[in-house]
Amino acid sequence: MARVVDNPQIAFRLARAIVSDVALYNQSKVKEGIENDTVFDLLNDELQEGRDHYLTRVSTEVENREQLYDRAIVDIMIKQAGKIKSPIW
Numbered sequence: 001m002a003r004v005v006d007n008p009q010i011a012f013r014l015a016r017a018i019v020s021d022v023a024l025y026n027q028s029k030v031k032e033g034i035e036n037d038t039v040f041d042l043l044n045d046e047l048q049e050g051r052d053h054y055l056t057r058v059s060t061e062v063e064n065r066e067q068l069y070d071r072a073i074v075d076i077m078i079k080q081a082g083k084i085k086s087p088i089w
Contacts, residue, residue, distance in 0.1 A: 006059040008068065014057060015072035018050040023077045030077060034084040039077070047073065 005011045023030050026046055033039025040047070051069050058065050 002057055004059050005057055006061055008062050008064070011054075011058045011062050011065060012068045012072065015054055015069040016076055018054050019047075019069070019072040019076040022046045022050045023080070030081060031084055034078075034081045039081075043077075 005014055022043065026043060029042045029046075030039060033042040054069050055065070058068075062068070
């Protein structure tokens with residue numbers, strides 16, 4: 001069994017790794033979602049599965065643990081998709 005993370009920096013790195021995997025394995029959905037401003041609808045199941053996994057690995061004692069995962073979504077999936085033509089930007 002994997003150890004539970006209790007360090008916020010490590011928790012954030014874990015969140016980024018999980019979101020990176022979601023983005024990598026769903027590149028076409030990310031592209032389509034950014035282009036049509038539906039990325040969260042298209043990737044809802046995948047992002048929720050990643051969040052569930054993240055929450056099982058990160059201690060409830062880590063401050064803002066949910067926000068760390070949300071921040072990872074923005075950093076990894078949204079910011080890096082900035083080159084995709086979209087009405088979002």
